[in-house]
């Protein structure tokens with residue numbers, strides 16, 4: 001006879017847990033036209049406007065970012081000093097293939113990443129690369145309308161093959177598309193290079209299909225070139241609560257969740273789920289695909305799931321109906337967290353959750369929502385999970401050469417407690433990346449003043465400043481947390 005008493009519960013973070021941070025090339029590298037790089041879709045997004053290209057604006061925050069391109073050594077040394085075990089970032093596609101259509105890659109672009117990756121390795125970090133993080137060569141968006149066109153699959157595969165060969169044994173983790181998912185309906189330009197003023201649901205889902213095929217092809221290519229590398233999916237996850245105990249509100253939650261699960265279901269389970277075909281039928285969406293596409297999707301699912309988590313939202317049947325009436329059933333607007341564009345409020349009900357505090361930019365602070373997310377996703381997929389992003393962005397001032405950001409430590413502490421609880425409950429969580437360990441340009445607003453970092457960068461929203469870096473108080477705290485593998489969460493006030 002055996003006893004459950006002999007079963008070991010994983011009481012805390014497993015040994016080798018990957019603590020670290022995450023960034024994206026277009027939000028911090030700068031050097032947007034150096035060493036052969038040509039513009040990407042991100043390089044025509046002006047400050048203050050999100051998701052829309054504008055080629056006549058005066059100021060584009062991504063052009064200089066925080067000039068990581070010329071500061072990478074010093075910045076990586078700081079990540080190393082915090083004890084990072086993993087660093088997630090992206091490779092700017094237009095550094096490697098400036099237009100996307102060249103036959104040969106741009107050697108100078110590859111060399112930059114060679115040097116940067118060496119620095120990361122020397123500082124003790126595993127490297128996790130997002131292949132496409134809200135950018136692609138501008139040329140591909142202009143000439144082909146982005147991912148609407150099937151040809152994108154070929155261009156992407158060429159990019160993936162070059163990287164997988166070059167960084168075999170160096171990059172251990174690859175992520176195919178940042179936040180593949182519903183974001184395509186509210187950030188068509190960044191996610192897929194689709195003109196947001198004319199896009200349709202049809203375009204967006206066709207583009208997603210092309211990305212699914214490209215993602216599976218990337219899994220195949222990377223595994224063939226480097227059998228030890230792991231390839232994951234990144235979805236955006238916001239925990240959704242029903243507004244009330246009216247079962248109709250829970251039905252809305254289920255439908256909303258399916259809109260999001262769709263992307264991970266295809267990438268992990270290897271097939272289109274039944275509710276997707278139903279949705280396409282009901283919304284008159286016609287996806288063109290080949291049998292080979294579906295074979296590829298089936299045979300090459302991702303190895304692990306990662307997700308970004310910042311906040312939760314609520315859904316209600318009344319709100320859904322009122323929006324459907326107003327917008328003449330435009331599913332696009334019902335689905336989209338429209339407030340996100342303006343970055344002023346959080347919930348697609350137009351109401352805030354009375355049980356949760358909000359950040360100054362109106363995002364709910366919900367560590368329990370992270371626990372629920374982990375339970376939900378692990379319960380659904382049973383594959384290893386990595387938290388690709390989580391963080392707190394606020395306006396901050398440098399006082400006496402530092403920022404006393406106790407609120408950031410509290411935010412992180414509470415999310416770590418949720419992670420620990422999920423691990424104890426059997427969730428296979430293998431790592432966590434804080435978003436923006438150094439202040440970078442906000443993706444949503446183009447602001448520098450929405451600061452997430454443990455390191456402050458002297459640069460303002462107008463692009464002025466010395467670019468000098470300063471450690472915030474949270475720098476030392478995160479270092480202690482990592483050194484104790486998540487055990488020492490004490491905050492000295």
Ligand code: BG6
Nearest residue numbers: 024308393441442443444445450
């Ligand atoms: C994630 C994106 O959704 O949110 C990042 O992957 C982004 O690119 C992050 O920066 C935080 O959002 P924001 O708008 O505050 O930069």
